[in-house]
Amino acid sequence: MSMILLAEQVLNGLQLGIMLFVMAAGLTLVFGVMGLINLAHGSLFMIGAFAAAAVAGATGSFVLALIAALSAAAAVGALVEVVVIRRLYNRDHLDQVLATFALILIFSEGTRWLFGSFPLFLNIPSYLAGPVSLPGGIEYPLYRLTLIAVGLLIALGLFLLISRTRLGIQIRAGENDREMIAALGIDISKLYTIVFAIGAGLAGLAGALVGAIQSVQVGMGEPVLILAFVVIVIGGIGSIKGALIASILVGLTDTLGGVLLPALFKQFMEASAATSAGSSLSSMLIYILMAGVLIVRPTGLFGARA
Amino acid sequence: MTRESLFNIVMMSLLILFPLWAWIADEPFMITLATKAVILALAGVGLNIALGLGGLVSLGHAAFFGIGGYAMGILASHAQSYSPILESPFLIEGTKSMPVIWLVAIISSGLAALAIGVLSLRTTGVYFIMITLAFGQMLFFFSISWPAYGGEDGLPIYVRNGFPGLNTLDPIQFYGICFAILAVVLFFCARLAKSPFGLALNAARQTAERVETVGISPYRLRLAAFTISGMITGLAGALFADLNRFVSPTMFSWQTSGEIMVFVILGGVARLFGPVVGAALFILLEHLLGGLSDYWHIYLGLLLLLIVLFARGGVIGTFAGKGANHD
Numbered sequence: 001m002s003m004i005l006l007a008e009q010v011l012n013g014l015q016l017g018i019m020l021f022v023m024a025a026g027l028t029l030v031f032g033v034m035g036l037i038n039l040a041h042g043s044l045f046m047i048g049a050f051a052a053a054a055v056a057g058a059t060g061s062f063v064l065a066l067i068a069a070l071s072a073a074a075a076v077g078a079l080v081e082v083v084v085i086r087r088l089y090n091r092d093h094l095d096q097v098l099a100t101f102a103l104i105l106i107f108s109e110g111t112r113w114l115f116g117s118f119p120l121f122l123n124i125p126s127y128l129a130g131p132v133s134l135p136g137g138i139e140y141p142l143y144r145l146t147l148i149a150v151g152l153l154i155a156l157g158l159f160l161l162i163s164r165t166r167l168g169i170q171i172r173a174g175e176n177d178r179e180m181i182a183a184l185g186i187d188i189s190k191l192y193t194i195v196f197a198i199g200a201g202l203a204g205l206a207g208a209l210v211g212a213i214q215s216v217q218v219g220m221g222e223p224v225l226i227l228a229f230v231v232i233v234i235g236g237i238g239s240i241k242g243a244l245i246a247s248i249l250v251g252l253t254d255t256l257g258g259v260l261l262p263a264l265f266k267q268f269m270e271a272s273a274a275t276s277a278g279s280s281l282s283s284m285l286i287y288i289l290m291a292g293v294l295i296v297r298p299t300g301l302f303g304a305r306a
Numbered sequence: 307m308t309r310e311s312l313f314n315i316v317m318m319s320l321l322i323l324f325p326l327w328a329w330i331a332d333e334p335f336m337i338t339l340a341t342k343a344v345i346l347a348l349a350g351v352g353l354n355i356a357l358g359l360g361g362l363v364s365l366g367h368a369a370f371f372g373i374g375g376y377a378m379g380i381l382a383s384h385a386q387s388y389s390p391i392l393e394s395p396f397l398i399e400g401t402k403s404m405p406v407i408w409l410v411a412i413i414s415s416g417l418a419a420l421a422i423g424v425l426s427l428r429t430t431g432v433y434f435i436m437i438t439l440a441f442g443q444m445l446f447f448f449s450i451s452w453p454a455y456g457g458e459d460g461l462p463i464y465v466r467n468g469f470p471g472l473n474t475l476d477p478i479q480f481y482g483i484c485f486a487i488l489a490v491v492l493f494f495c496a497r498l499a500k501s502p503f504g505l506a507l508n509a510a511r512q513t514a515e516r517v518e519t520v521g522i523s524p525y526r527l528r529l530a531a532f533t534i535s536g537m538i539t540g541l542a543g544a545l546f547a548d549l550n551r552f553v554s555p556t557m558f559s560w561q562t563s564g565e566i567m568v569f570v571i572l573g574g575v576a577r578l579f580g581p582v583v584g585a586a587l588f589i590l591l592e593h594l595l596g597g598l599s600d601y602w603h604i605y606l607g608l609l610l611l612l613i614v615l616f617a618r619g620g621v622i623g624t625f626a627g628k629g630a631n632h633d
Contacts, residue, residue, distance in 0.1 A: 031432070037432055037435070084611065084615070087615055088615075093363060093431065093432055093435060094357075094363050094571070094575070095614050095618075097363065097365065097435065097564075097567070098567065098568065098571050098610065098614045099610075099611055099614040099615065101564050101567075101568070101610070102606075102607040102608070102610035102611040102614065103607065103611070104607070105603045105604065105606055105607030105610070106603075106604050106607035106608060106611070108603065109601045109602075109603040109604040109607070110601075110604060112601065113601045113604070222560075222561075226439070226443060226560065229436055229439065230436075230440065233432075233433060233436040233437075233440075237432060237433075276451070276452070276453050279451050280447075280448055280451040280452050283447035283448070283450065283451045284444045284447050284448055287440040287441070287443050287444040287447070288444065290436075290437070290440045291425060291437060291440050291441065291444075294425075294426075294428075294429050294433055294436075294437045294440075295425050295428060298428050298429040298430075298433060299429075299433060300433070
């Protein structure tokens with residue numbers, strides 16, 4: 001296997017991981033601050049992608065499409081928080097799983113009803129299309145490289161938001177002791193709505209960014225949702241740093257496993273059996289990774305509480 | 307007699323009378339619907355042991371449902387193509403006999419539940435939900451990418467498997483088999499909940515420390531409950547595969563886990579008949595709303611949301627009030 005191919009796969013894994021981080025950051029923030037498992041996070045990803053596809057189709061502008069995705073998902077997120085989610089904070093996880101499962105049904109069928117069952121397409125803008133040459137003779141799509149850069153900027157922005165701003169202080173305080181910050185005069189329900197909307201907006205943005213390299217369709221959110229859950233569980237629920245490390249780990253494991261395992265199996269098996277065994281194992285690899293991490297560290301790599 | 311047991315008797319009579327009516331009125335489709343409801347109820351009854359009695363929120367029960375399904379699919383596909391499953395070191399042949407298939411389904415899903423339980427029960431809370439989900443997804447992706455038994459396309463079985471002395475192709479007779487199994491399992495569950503094991507499990511769900519103080523290991527109780535739970539759901543999977551004469555990776559999908567959980571919650575967690583009511587209501591809604599609108603999942607979602615938010619305790623909780631074993 002050539003080094004160029006391997007380097008490309010590493011970049012692909014990095015790109016997948018960074019996009020997973022954008023998705024998982026909101027999920028882990030919502031869990032850390034409000035203690036809520038939100039299965040409907042994948043629906044917000046889908047809403048972002050559909051909003052972007054609709055706006056891009058109407059205006060032709062990719063930047064406007066991204067803004068639309070971010071604001072549509074954040075708005076829907078805020079609305080859902082006020083109407084439904086806020087009643088779930090004091091419930092057990094079972095109720096949260098079910099209520100947000102119900103939200104998935106509503107959002108998926110609602111989107112199908114609005115946009116139909118056929119996938120929409122969101123094109124990569126012309127100024128980001130085509131490959132670029134990287135040092136070492138690697139030709140890599142500019143758009144995917146942009147995704148990595150955008151994702152890293154979002155990660156940096158989140159770190160600054162959490163560590164440097166007043167809102168960040170409130171969020172961190174909310175993770176530690178919600179009664180205390182309420183007693184100090186912070187409007188806790190407003191804070192929760194804002195945190196939920198930030199998470200939703202990030203999911204929507206991720207949906208729009210990823211929507212340009214795959215088709216935009218109903219049900220696109222759930223596979224990503226499950227991967228995002230894998231990420232936050234490996235990283236430790238509530239930890240942004242854990243989410244970043246785990247998402248890159250998951251992205252690389254998934255991408256490199258798909259390439260390396262069949263090649264590895266070919267060393268001691270015949271080619272067709274090696275391909276099928278290798279691809280079967282690699283499709284399970286990240287779940288094996290997750291189970292392994294939880295068995296060794298039952299609260300994830302950077303998790304504090306169960 | 308409590309209102310809940312009255313409710314249970316009414317439900318049980320409906321499960322007998324409705325298919326009888328459909329049989330007399332010559333409505334085979336209605337019998338098939340009832341069969342589907344009974345089989346899905348059985349899957350829910352399995353989950354209810356872990357979820358209701360043990361307090362173990364498993365989002366991975368599709369794993370056992372799928373293993374049961376594939377146990378049937380693999381055995382029957384080898385029997386229909388007359389090729390043995392294994393030739394050396396000893397011969398294992400496929401089979402079309404339901405009792406053998408059930409046994410294999412129960413044992414293999416039980417072993418899987420034991421293995422998954424040993425690893426998953428080290429975690430609690432959200433992490434338990436997520437690790438069970440992960441194991442379910444592992445099997446889902448394995449079933450998609452493993453080409454020997456149909457892979458992504460699934461595996462059709464051309465003729466329904468046989469049961470000695472009965473014609474399983476006749477809808478009412480197949481319904482009878484499924485109903486009898488459900489009745490036996492419900493009786494077993496009622497006894498289990500009142501047995502020393504069931505009482506200890508219930509106590510471990512409420513306060514694990516107290517159970518530990520009297521010298522019982524909550525981990526072992528939960529592991530046993532999780533295993534029994536997986537076995538019953540696996541049996542349901544084998545029956546479900548026989549109903550459709552088709553097995554596919556969908557049986558392993560996490561939406562299947564979610565739906566099995568929905569049956570339990572819709573009817574009422576930790577109620578003996580909760581999953582039965584839930585599955586019957588689900589099938590009824592699917593049939594009625596599905597006829598009204600292509601987008602019936604919206605209404606299902608809304609209804610589910612209302613039940614979770616405002617009618618805690620599900621249908622049985624709403625009709626029969628608080629149960630003795632439900633806090």
